[in-house]
Amino acid sequence: MDDILEARIEDMPGMSFECGCGRRHSVDISRLVVGSNILGEIAAGLEPFRGGKLLVISDNNTYRAFGEVVINRLLDDGFRLKSFVFDSGDRMLLPDERSIGRALLEVEPDTTFILVVGSGVLSDIARIVSYRTGKQFAIVATAPSMDGYTSVGSSLVVGNKKITYYSHYPYAIFADTSVMRRAPMIMIQAGFGDVLGKLTALADWHLARDVSNEYYCGTIAKLVRKGVDKCLESAGGLAERDEHSVRCLIDALILTGLSIGLAGVSRPASGTEHQLAHYWEVKAVEEGKEHPLHGNSVGVGTVVTAMLYELASEILPEGIAYPRADYVRSLLGKVGAFTNPGDLGISRELFTDSMMNAMYMRDKYTVLRYCSQKGRLEEFAGIIAGKLYS
Ligand SMILES: [Zn+2]
Ligand SMILES: [Zn+2]
Numbered sequence: 001m002d003d004i005l006e007a008r009i010e011d012m013p014g015m016s017f018e019c020g021c022g023r024r025h026s027v028d029i030s031r032l033v034v035g036s037n038i039l040g041e042i043a044a045g046l047e048p049f050r051g052g053k054l055l056v057i058s059d060n061n062t063y064r065a066f067g068e069v070v071i072n073r074l075l076d077d078g079f080r081l082k083s084f085v086f087d088s089g090d091r092m093l094l095p096d097e098r099s100i101g102r103a104l105l106e107v108e109p110d111t112t113f114i115l116v117v118g119s120g121v122l123s124d125i126a127r128i129v130s131y132r133t134g135k136q137f138a139i140v141a142t143a144p145s146m147d148g149y150t151s152v153g154s155s156l157v158v159g160n161k162k163i164t165y166y167s168h169y170p171y172a173i174f175a176d177t178s179v180m181r182r183a184p185m186i187m188i189q190a191g192f193g194d195v196l197g198k199l200t201a202l203a204d205w206h207l208a209r210d211v212s213n214e215y216y217c218g219t220i221a222k223l224v225r226k227g228v229d230k231c232l233e234s235a236g237g238l239a240e241r242d243e244h245s246v247r248c249l250i251d252a253l254i255l256t257g258l259s260i261g262l263a264g265v266s267r268p269a270s271g272t273e274h275q276l277a278h279y280w281e282v283k284a285v286e287e288g289k290e291h292p293l294h295g296n297s298v299g300v301g302t303v304v305t306a307m308l309y310e311l312a313s314e315i316l317p318e319g320i321a322y323p324r325a326d327y328v329r330s331l332l333g334k335v336g337a338f339t340n341p342g343d344l345g346i347s348r349e350l351f352t353d354s355m356m357n358a359m360y361m362r363d364k365y366t367v368l369r370y371c372s373q374k375g376r377l378e379e380f381a382g383i384i385a386g387k388l389y390s
Helices: 039-045 060-076 097-106 120-132 185-212 218-233 235-240 243-263 272-286 294-315 325-334 348-360 367-373 377-388
Strands: 016-018 024-026 031-035 053-059 080-086 111-118 136-141 153-158 161-166 172-176
Touching: 024 243, 031 039, 031 243, 039 060, 039 172, 053 060, 053 097, 053 120, 060 080, 060 111, 060 136, 080 097, 097 120, 111 120, 120 136, 120 153, 161 272, 172 243, 185 218, 185 235, 185 243, 185 272, 185 294, 185 325, 185 367, 218 235, 218 243, 235 243, 235 325, 272 294, 272 348, 272 367, 294 325, 294 367, 294 377, 348 367, 348 377, 367 377
Parallel strands: 031 172, 053 080, 053 111, 111 136, 136 172
Antiparallel strands: 016 024, 153 161
């Protein structure tokens, strides 16, 4: 069972093992390819679908970044395909009814497979459309911006509300480091924020095990920690788009995404920092406002959660390892990412509201609920707001 701790990402698809935690863990994705200049491997990986007709979905940006190159290569190799490029104009592409409906219209009776070239929003759209039309899909990732490539759910905006819909795993994920290192810096910063969030997510998982006797898997926690640590070690190169640093970031994002599927719960990848980020995102969507990228919010949420852990240190059970807030801040600073909720456009009022209420949005035991049960949350939230909004 420790094999997975030593395995390369590319060798993980199909792995399945009985674990000491009492559960069987498996990686239900057929193919993961991470590397530099992997165009040939993309074509080879899609070989099983050569007999049908592919629908290739991208948007103006991702088409320019890599979509056009991928399409030309597939056409040269004799694939039959139709390309659909979202033109979102000045509007940020949202995974809403309009975009999903638009993509659905491009699925034809003879479409057999969907290939999406893009990051979070585009892959969420392709995931739900392929699932609902009963087709497999694959992702050519264009930015290391979040850990959702390996997700089974689609995070959508329906009726102006942010809702996660059950969908399915991609057949394959292709991550070309030579393309992804050129992604907009804000997306690299976001991906790094999503990775940092695992530090507090793992602390919360540990806390939930100790305080509310929740299921916990030490092997998965170790796997996530290993990927995160490797990414943190090389974080210094991210601001210069160093390819090795970007590779470590991609690996960490894929690994933590896979860990959710392995555990069967989102615990290893999301805790308080995600509850806060989610709260801020939901409020923005309800008000029809654009919100920062998921990972930018998670990065800030990680700073806040680390501050809360520090304040709660005297009342915590023994042995809970959590990151120091200054450490998280300095890591975010290395890539020039946001560190303060004010940077994300969050008012002091909304911030305090989120501290008191984020724990109710998803039923998950985290340090927020722990502090609340101890009768200290309001006091701690006030101290943190005072520090962040001085
Ligand atoms: Zn386990
Ligand atoms: Zn996340």
